[in-house]
Amino acid sequence: MLAVSGKSAEPLIRLENVSKIFNPGSKSEVRAVDDVSFSMQSGEIISLLGESGSGKTTTARLMLKLSQPTSGQIYFHGQDIIPWTKQSESIRYWGQVQAIFQDPFASFNSFYSVENLLANAFRLVKGTFTRKEKVDKMLWSLESVGLNAAELLTKRPHELSGGQRQRIMIARVLIIQPEVLIADEPTSMIDASSRAGILNILLKLRQEMGMSIIFITHDLGMAYYTSDHLYIMNQGKIVERGTPDEVVHHAKNEYTKRLLEDVPTLEKKWAI
Ligand SMILES: Nc1ncnc2c1ncn2[C@@H]1O[C@H](COP(=O)(O)OP(=O)(O)OP(=O)(O)O)[C@@H](O)[C@H]1O
Ligand SMILES: [Mg+2]
Secondary structure: OOOEOOEOOOOOEEEEEEEEEEOOOOOOOEEEEEEEEEEEOOOOEEEEEOOOOOOHHHHHHHHOOOOOOOEEEEEEOOEEOOOOOOHHHHHHHHOOEEEEOOOHHHHOOOOOOHHHHHHHHHHHOOOOOOHHHHHHHHHHHHHHOOOOHHHHOOOOHHHOOHHHHHHHHHHHHHHHOOOEEEEEOOOOOOOHHHHHHHHHHHHHHHHHHOOEEEEEEOOHHHHHHHOOEEEEEEOOEEEEEEOHHHHHHOOOOHHHHHHHHOOOOHHHHHOO
16 A cells, blocks of 8 residues: 555554354354454544443454454554464564453452562563663653552552552553553443543543554443544444444444433533
8 A cells, every 4th residue: 555645554453354253163152253344543542332242352352462363354554463473473562552451450460569560561662671760660650640659569459449450550551652552441340430530541641642542341421522433343243333423423223223322311421
């Protein structure tokens, strides 16, 4: 493809006819992701929506190379990521495509301190760092997500609140500075009072660092007000796609219309 004004016209991430079938051919076969195609441009925020079991996390895991598709292609800057099997290739990729998940506790080794967890992120960052450079960057990252670094570095996961744990996972992302962050229901296990704070930190990542974000959420209101494009999944398929206004005000698919009926207060709840 021709470069347009010095920038590649190739999307940042592109999925082409991607499927993931669990237990194929058996009675318990599940078409978790079924012929999914979409792409995102650099700097965009997109949201994947759909009810429980619709295939959102499986799609995220495929994009993160934590699972291989049954068929289809996934491109990152135009390069097919599926044949990359060497650990060095995965590590390079995870330096560019990172995720935070619903339950930040699950990604913590319970013996790790916050310092161990953050120090571990440096293996995904290009270049070498002195001990002082690492410590300075860890302190900066914790302060950037509104945490008291001096107090928290030696703490273990069970000594932290859910909101603090999720902020620490975001601090880890700040150290890595990936191009893409996949945020899989990042606030659903966090109490309402810390939710808006965490969402604002995530939105700053795009504003200040140009990070592209894929939100996975049940919250249509949040997706509507933050995203450039929405993708609605049902039973492994994308059944509706478009700008937030197209999807919310001109839904074509019956399933999307039903989802919209469940949020009659969308405008009210999110109107600023
Ligand atoms: N490792 C697995 N083995 C077998 N089936 C799986 C596996 N992982 C996911 N599934 C199935 O694939 C389907 C999609 O699951 P997935 O976790 O992607 O849904 P989701 O949209 O993220 O749901 P939720 O909103 O509840 O997080 C479900 O039917 C699930 O049971
Ligand atoms: Mg999920």
